[in-house]
Amino acid sequence: MVKRYGAITAVKGVSFCVPRGEFFGLLGPNGAGKTSLIRMIYGFSPLSEGELLVFGKDIGTQWRYIRSRIGVCQQDNTLDPDLSVEQNLHVFAGYFNMKPAETRSRTDELLEFFALQHKRRSKVMDLSGGMARRLVLARALINNPELLILDEPTTGLDPQSRHQVWDRLGALRERGLSLLLTTHYMDEAASLCERLLIVDHGKALVEGSPQELIEEHAGRNIIEISPAPDGLLAFLEAKGAAYDDLGDRIVIYAGAESGLEETLRTRFCIDQCTIRPAGLEDVFLRLTGRGLRE
Amino acid sequence: MSVRYRDISWRFLKVLHRDVVVAKRLWKVNFLVPLLEPAFYILAFGLGFRTLIGDVDYAGLKLTYVEFLAPALIASAVMWNSFFETTFGSFVRMYYQKTFDGILATPVSLEEIIVAEMVYAALRSTAAAAIMVAVLTPLGFVAFPACLLIPLVAFLGGMVFAAAGMIFTGAIPTIDMFNLPIFLFITPMFLFSSTFFPMTDVPVWGRVLSWATPLYHVVELTRGLALGAMDSDPWVSLAYLLIASIVLGDLALRSMKRRLVK
Numbered sequence: 001m002v003k004r005y006g007a008i009t010a011v012k013g014v015s016f017c018v019p020r021g022e023f024f025g026l027l028g029p030n031g032a033g034k035t036s037l038i039r040m041i042y043g044f045s046p047l048s049e050g051e052l053l054v055f056g057k058d059i060g061t062q063w064r065y066i067r068s069r070i071g072v073c074q075q076d077n078t079l080d081p082d083l084s085v086e087q088n089l090h091v092f093a094g095y096f097n098m099k100p101a102e103t104r105s106r107t108d109e110l111l112e113f114f115a116l117q118h119k120r121r122s123k124v125m126d127l128s129g130g131m132a133r134r135l136v137l138a139r140a141l142i143n144n145p146e147l148l149i150l151d152e153p154t155t156g157l158d159p160q161s162r163h164q165v166w167d168r169l170g171a172l173r174e175r176g177l178s179l180l181l182t183t184h185y186m187d188e189a190a191s192l193c194e195r196l197l198i199v200d201h202g203k204a205l206v207e208g209s210p211q212e213l214i215e216e217h218a219g220r221n222i223i224e225i226s227p228a229p230d231g232l233l234a235f236l237e238a239k240g241a242a243y244d245d246l247g248d249r250i251v252i253y254a255g256a257e258s259g260l261e262e263t264l265r266t267r268f269c270i271d272q273c274t275i276r277p278a279g280l281e282d283v284f285l286r287l288t289g290r291g292l293r294e
Numbered sequence: 295m296s297v298r299y300r301d302i303s304w305r306f307l308k309v310l311h312r313d314v315v316v317a318k319r320l321w322k323v324n325f326l327v328p329l330l331e332p333a334f335y336i337l338a339f340g341l342g343f344r345t346l347i348g349d350v351d352y353a354g355l356k357l358t359y360v361e362f363l364a365p366a367l368i369a370s371a372v373m374w375n376s377f378f379e380t381t382f383g384s385f386v387r388m389y390y391q392k393t394f395d396g397i398l399a400t401p402v403s404l405e406e407i408i409v410a411e412m413v414y415a416a417l418r419s420t421a422a423a424a425i426m427v428a429v430l431t432p433l434g435f436v437a438f439p440a441c442l443l444i445p446l447v448a449f450l451g452g453m454v455f456a457a458a459g460m461i462f463t464g465a466i467p468t469i470d471m472f473n474l475p476i477f478l479f480i481t482p483m484f485l486f487s488s489t490f491f492p493m494t495d496v497p498v499w500g501r502v503l504s505w506a507t508p509l510y511h512v513v514e515l516t517r518g519l520a521l522g523a524m525d526s527d528p529w530v531s532l533a534y535l536l537i538a539s540i541v542l543g544d545l546a547l548r549s550m551k552r553r554l555v556k
Contacts, residue, residue, distance in 0.1 A: 078396030082316040094308040095400035
């Protein structure tokens with residue numbers, strides 16, 4: 001897929017495939033092209049170049065078929081502030097041509113699933129951030145979609161609300177739903193997604209399961225030493241070890257095989273020294289850099 | 295982005311339904327204006343101006359000024375209602391509430407959303423006209439049963455002004471800039487489209503300019519139905535409004551697609 005906005009190319013040829021039933025995550029810094037990709041997938045933005053099939057159908061011509069079988073939770077809050085919680089679901093069901101009886105039963109089911117029954121008649125404006133987000137999710141599921149697309153579903157939520165959302169998504173996985181997710185939270189990606197694609201500057205960088213990516217790009221453990229003792233950098237260079245020099249701090253990616261970890265621990269751990277298991281965040285920062293994007 | 299007419303189906307009614315659900319929550323406020331506005335004008339012109347303005351000759355009829363004015367009040371309400379709805383109303387839904395973005399994640403096309411917005415605006419014009427007819431008919435300003443056709447004229451006229459408003463909504467950067475088309479087009483039309491004075495004593499260039507505005511034709515048709523006589527040919531005015539709604543409607547769809555499809 002390629003996406004151009006005038007002279008700017010936001011997506012410079014990204015390809016991927018999500019099998020039915022998989023939870024797939026798109027990671028990348030701000031401006032990496034995630035939202036552009038998502039918007040092309042649900043037919044909000046036309047592709048500038050390339051081909052995109054959802055359920056085996058072309059989004060350019062079969063968009064109505066595709067959109068009737070997916071649920072989308074956009075980054076912006078697009079709930080209708082003029083309508084109550086219940087009306088938001090009812091009106092949305094109308095866009096899918098759902099029958100009144102089906103709409104009512106599905107609304108009851110979803111309000112219960114997302115613990116919103118007591119807010120049924122509330123105005124959307126009066127909901128807390130967590131409740132509004134749950135309502136957006138409930139609305140995205142109104143048509144019983146086969147694929148759910150979530151663009152940063154938990155941004156701005158407190159830990160309790162985030163865990164509740166994850167819990168609900170986990171329950172949906174059991175029912176065979178496919179998920180396409182973008183997020184900035186590495187713990188979210190690692191715990192929800194079976195496979196990840198990291199994108200930056202409109203290009204795909206790496207793809208794989210969270211565990212594969214960590215092992216391949218961050219090693220087993222991370223050793224952070226600050227400040228760098230004399231001879232450390234020379235030692236790392238000589239060993240050909242992977243590290244980032246952050247000035248006041250050295251971050252070393254230690255693989256399982258080299259015995260590097262042991263040497264560092266005995267020879268260089270003098271002052272401030274942390275050894276911890278490598279995580280997805282290390283992979284992310286290592287591949288996309290530490291500079292600010294905006 | 296070009297407009298795809300094959301993407302317009304009856305599903306636009308679902309979006310229209312949304313607007314109607316919202317309107318029902320606010321109906322008391324919405325209906326108060328068309329109910330009271332003609333009353334205010336008739337009081338002001340009937341009581342206040344009566345001694346200053348003599349009778350008006352229109353289409354061979356000798357009318358009091360209020361009799362001449364009353365149908366034009368309905369016509370201008372048609373203009374204000376639909377133009378406001380597709381400018382301020384649609385802009386708020388599009389830009390601040392992101393309602394259109396939400397709908398675009400469902401099997402509804404952007405074309406259907408825009409058509410629904412315009413039809414809703416025209417229906418508001420129709421409702422306002424119907425209420426005003428209900429107020430003005432018992433007072434003897436509007437003839438029965440021809441007045442029953444006024445809401446139809448209101449719908450057609452409403453579509454023209456709704457489309458005009460939607461063109462601006464697709465083009466302006468910020469909501470404050472709607473003052474510009476209102477100041478440049480809507481207010482002059484309100485004043486000079488045979489609303490407040492007959493065109494018979496106006497020089498030819500003035501009559502031509504006035505004829506070119508859609509409001510003139512809505513005023514003429516409304517007046518024709520209210521008084522049983524009109525200065526111009528009703529079929530010409532109907533044709534004008536029909537063509538204008540199609541041409542402006544197409545431009546409105548283009549304008550909004552250019553703005554929203556990224």
